[in-house]
Amino acid sequence: MRRLMMKFLANQSGATAIEYALIAAGISIVIVTAVQGIGTVMNDKYASVSTSLK
Secondary structure (H helix, E strand, O other): OHHHHHHHHHOOHHHHHHHHHHHHHHHHHHHHHHHHHHHHHHHHHHHHHHHHHO
């Protein structure tokens, strides 16, 4: 039983998965922020063009 507990505590495969999940979450936040910023700029441009055409 003691050997099994030591083996469990030494296992690091779960830590790697958590690290990858945190990296993916960080990249997702950056992508969402960038797309949202571009969307706002494009919306303003389309509104400007629409106003100019009227």
